[in-house]
Amino acid sequence: MSTSSPAVDALARKVRDGGRLSRSEALTLYAEAPTHLLGRLADEVRAARHPSGVVTYIIDRNVNYTNICVAQCNFCAFYRPVGAADGYVLGFEELFRKIDDTIAVGGEQLLLQGGHNPDLPLEWYEDLFRAVKARYPAFRLHALSPPEVIHLSRLGQVEVSVVIERLMAAGLDSIPGGGAEVLVDRVRRELNCLGKATADEWLDVMRHAHRAGLRTTATMMYGTVERLDERVEHLMRVRDLQDETGGFTAFIAWSFQPSHTERGGTEATGVEYLRTLALARLVLDNVDNLQASWVTQGGKVGQLSLSFGANDMGSVMIEENVVRAAGATFCMDELEIVRNIENAGFTPRRRNMHYELLGDPIAWERDVPRMTALVEARAAGDASVPEELVRYRARTPSGKRQRAPR
């Protein structure tokens, strides 16, 4: 297929010959290539990297352990300030119940992320991780995105590398790539998230994690204030670190969800998502796996991602509070994900965080409860504090009040 642009045709040939795209070339492709050509190129690269036609997914549970956060990013609909009546911290017992539910549907991992809660010291996380591992030795903890690690480092006045070491000793298995937004400080300043982590700081946490032997993912939340060249810059920074460490297992792009956020505005469109995903596949020639973000794009456009470079359907939905708070309401359980993968002509396989294949869909082997039966919400008006919290030092007045003996 040729286009009316010689530059685009030349870049298509370069991609097909296995060449690496420069910043300006990536930008030209995004700006000028027709959507179907971008998709076709990304699909060819995906097929070359994953010739078996397998599309993977993971059964895990995305748990947000606290919504109290001092970072106050202006694109976030999830956080509550310290002292807010509807702020929460999940207790260990509640987390164990969620793990039980996850295991019941064949899951093997918690994706654990939350706000930057100044009343939760590093010791709380260490004790939680140890408790989980003691009770569920084979269960994996994919936990704490780079800004959370930085927050703990600042809170406890300990080096990032030490935070990572201590969390690993307590049971941390891998680090999710959240909080990257767009790895350009101009953008981060406008999103009021430069304070939680600069682009360099985010990448540095990942560098430490990779050196310490952890695998991590990388993400990009696009569609706020960034220019196209800044989106490309983000991809380049991820690619550079991957060249250095090889520690990223996957890349996940999703669009900013504006509902109920301070920033507001509009959401990037479905076509922009497919183009961005395809570009990521072409630029990130050293990252094996690209996830489809059906949570933000809906099941239909999510499935179409499989023709635009994605080879993974991400996580079977059990719970995801952050994007749900911002208005994303799409749900798919394992049966639905498997049906979408097969319908697109691929073979569905379960995987773990390291993208090792675990086997056929659980739902083919035995009856599992449908997802909706497991979704829980914190009971309205329930302001009780998990009992173990009193053992940890609160730093804020409201945290101290909550934990004072009654």
Added chain:
Amino acid sequence: MSDDALMAELRETLASDGGLDEVQMRLLDSTDLLSLGMLADEARQRRHGQQTTFVRVAEVAVDASALESLGQAREIRVTGVPASVEAAETAVRAVAGQGVPVTGFALHDLMGLASDHAAEFARLLRVLCDAGLVAVSELAVDRTEDPESAVAVVADAGLAVSRLTIQDARGDARLAWVRTVAGWSFPPRAVQAFAPLPRAEGKTAPESEPATGYDDVRQVALSRLLVDNIDSIQVDWALHGPKLAQVALTFGADDIDAVPAVDADELGPRRTSLEDVRRNIRAASFVPVERDGAFESVTP
């Protein structure tokens, strides 16, 4: 023959307006999604260039006493099943004369009112035309007896059919309807659009599986490639949602139906439906053009 050669042959036949033979039809059906999308996009651009039309619709129930709000509607659409010929006529008269084309009803409901009696049906259509109706808003091909003849009767009465729809079909039945529609012939401009994505999918047989994104865009693309006798391939903003509707534009659709005429206030000026639909069309690399219920462009 290689895949590329097959594609080239298909592309040539489609571009020359030649009919597809049975082998080519089957080939189209088995072609991979992106190749199909490219072919459909080319076919769509030959017909409409970069233009994508959309219409803002104010719906009014046939038994409602008045239109709640006209908003910025370019089409008033009377919905629901009328209890009688008089009820249908009254509903049309109540909203006609406001300078906005009035459409309404599903053709099979009107046939039911006429007890499937041909002369009675033709008379009913003339009554509605006199009352101010410009088009029957929907002809569901899988609910209407002999749709091809029915369209001719509608055209004879001075009305158009806004769109052919499929109510509920899955799997091969969806494509079978596309091929059936492609085989019909209609008077010029008697049918304005074909909306090929099933509308009540799963509602009549809830145990069946809903269509996937692949199913939907393939259906849109095949419709554009096979249905030569209808100018527009339509998707529904409200029913299918902005994301799928927008992606469908790159797979052969050229018209967006059912954009709300009244904006939800709380979304603010940057989130109006008008801005949203225009933004989505532009982001798909097309040029938005607002039209009215008679499929005439509206100058801003």
